[in-house]
Amino acid sequence: MGNIEYTNILRYVIDILLVTYVIYKLLMLIRGTRAVQLLKGILVVVITWLLSKWFELTTLYWLMSQAFTFGMLALVIIFQPELRRALEQLGRGKLFSRTYSNQGEEVVQRMVQEVGKSVTYMAKRRIGALIVIERETGLNDYVETGIQINGRVTSELLINIFIPNTPLHDGAVIIRKDTVLAAGCYLPLTENPTISKELGTRHRAAIGMSEVSDGLSIVVSEETGQVSYASNGEVKRGLTEEQLKEMLLEQLTPPAKNKSMGSRWQWGRKHG
Structure with missing residues (x-):
């Protein structure tokens, strides 16, 4: 028994x-x-x-x-x-193979540096770009609309993707942690009637994505070279590289780490 x-x-x-x-x-x-x-x-x-x-x-x-x-x-x-x-x-036998890792402080800093460098390069040359950084809300539905990249985030990769007349320059790049998931992705356009008529499709897609998720959208205008940032349905335009990096670090790091990372960032600017 x-x-x-x-x-x-x-x-x-x-x-x-x-x-x-x-x-x-x-x-x-x-x-x-x-x-x-x-x-x-x-x-x-x-x-x-x-x-x-x-x-x-x-x-x-x-x-x-x-x-x-x-x-x-x-x-x-x-x-x-x-x-x-x-x-x-x-x-395909992949149901039980998906894993996630925590986003470390160095990963965030390196990714922000590379994104800021690429955005500055494209803004000076008026190369249109749309970059979305995933946060808590998953963006797999939109990743599937583009071409999978699954490459490490570097300024060179981002610049090459958005070079005019290349196969992937239309659409958005979606980044998760330190990885470029896909390029040429289709995003939902905002239906907000108060949006300025000056804003084109890229800006409306960036705002639309920020309305349906907590992702951070970055836009480079090919008409003016202006850098814009969309979050929570709002857009901020005319950002410098330093302003963009500071905003990204503030949103992508926990509150407890923001102060230490911000001071380290300021120290790097003074002594770099």
Whole structure:
């Protein structure tokens, strides 16, 4: 009897660990997509349903129950891109191979330096460019619209991508951590009617991306050579290289590190 009970416990433990591992990998799969925000919304609905049941709020509980009744069909429709991607990766045997690493301080500084250098070069020569730096909200949906690069961020690579009349100069470059994921990506255009008529497609795409994600968008105008920066649906124009770098460092580093990195950046400017 003792051996049978031990075997059953071991089987249950293995079962729980396997299910936990699968759920973890599925969460990692959707981590780089907008499905994360949808899951947060679903969590709010579930909590509302539980609270309405607990406090006996009959009408609200009935509405939430109806939502769950048609929830499975809605989930299939809402998560269709993610389900398709998961099945494709499963077919290629890559479902459980995706990993993420933490973004270190040196990685951020080096990436910002390279981006700033390339933007300054292109601004002086009026080479149009659109660069998006991913943060918490995954941009895989937009990466898939372009040509995969998966190369380390360097000023030379970014400049060569945006040289006029080359295959990849149209569209946006998307950067994750220290890697250029893709070039020639299509971004959503802003529908804000208050945007200045002077702003062209690149600026509207940069603002549109900042409206649907927390990504940072950088634009170089080919008409004026002006450098612009879009975040949270707002755009700042006419930035210098130093201003752009400081803004990027402020957004890409934790608050605790901003001060130390900022002072180190100022020291580098004085002694470099």
